[in-house]
Amino acid sequence: MTGDADRRLARIRAGAFGVLAASGFLLLFGPLLAKAWIWLVEPRNPDWWAAGGQWVGGVGTIGAVVVALWIAIRDNRQLRADRVKRDQRERQEQAAKVTAWIETTENGVDMIVSNANAEAVNHVVVSFDLVRHLPMTGSTLHRGPVIEDDEYLYAILPPGKWRMPVREGWQRPDMTPGVMLAFTDSRNGHWLRLTDGRLIEKDQNVVSRRKIRFPQRISVPESY
Structure with missing residues (x-):
């Protein structure tokens, strides 16, 4: 009060x-x-x-x-x-403790996802994104029921930092690479983090929202 x-x-x-x-x-x-x-x-x-x-x-x-x-x-x-x-x-x-970014190293470009919580998150979809300008415009926000080649689907993502390699064919020289991240927290809250870092709460998890049907290609987390 x-x-x-x-x-x-x-x-x-x-x-x-x-x-x-x-x-x-x-x-x-x-x-x-x-x-x-x-x-x-x-x-x-x-x-x-x-x-x-x-x-x-x-x-x-x-x-x-x-x-x-x-x-x-x-x-x-x-x-x-x-x-x-x-x-x-x-x-x-x-x-807010679940973040994602693009990182360039000598070995190539990676998407990095950090879960700084003590609990795991689940129903995780990490999508490679391309934007024309920052702040974000022209982002590929709409995805369908199929996990595409430039996406990673995880049933669960434990606490820690995780790496997802970006293939060379995904990138374009005239656009800025980014990461779009969808996940469900341990309190069953559903979230979408856009390429520009904004966090949006959703009514459904990404599997229900996109009507993702299984079997799908489920990735195994690779520690950063």
Whole structure:
């Protein structure tokens, strides 16, 4: 919660406790106060004044209960909203630790995927990508149900760094090479990391989203 929300909630709680205290006071001392008023002012039926005091106290008690219930419902909703935000933040933190990039060495060009989490990710598809310019435009974002020659499919990718060789025929001199990475984290969150590094959450894993049918060529991770 923000500071303003905390202060508003504190004022509401203070008001509710005040109403509850006043109601309890009236309920306990209402009949006595009514009798004292009768003695000071004029004779009246004491039962009438006693009933009046009890009625006022009862109304106050009902009001306090309603306010207390409203506060409890509000707090429960806020707790649920905070829990959802916390779960989403933890999922994003885990997904943010799965990254990919292009690396050029003396032996050639490789796609490198790093899973810096303590848990493995699964349903992993690593796709070689070509972009015309950076920031990314003209990327090959749409893939079909078949794992293509410039892609690697992994059932599971453990923590660590992993290497996927880029074949010479995949590259083009007029375009920039990149990596597109789809995976599912250990919390069953589905993600797509684009060539420019952006991370997008998806409703389905890459196998369901692309309607990939098996058998397919499943690669074995090669340690970096």
